[in-house]
Amino acid sequence: MDYQSMNCLTEFDVESAIKTWREDGYEEGMTAGEQKKAVEDARNFLRENVSPEIIARCTGLALEEVKKLAEESAKTTA
Secondary structure (H helix, E strand, O other), X not given: OOHHHHHHHHHHHHHHHHHHHHHHHHHHHHHHHHHHXXXXXXXXXXXXXXXXXXXXXXXXXXXXHHXXXXXXXXXXXX
């Protein structure tokens, strides 16, 4: 394999790695955004006195996480 072929291969590897990193970063960002939105929705439901069980089912959050948000909400409004 000559130098020029190796150089092209290296450029391809770098471009491929950058593309993978971008895709991974995008996925991580989307997941974080979805989680943030679910927590925001849960807090809004709690303000409307919706039960934690229903909130967990509708948002996809764990019931324990919703209960923790409810406790935090109770502390800030007390």
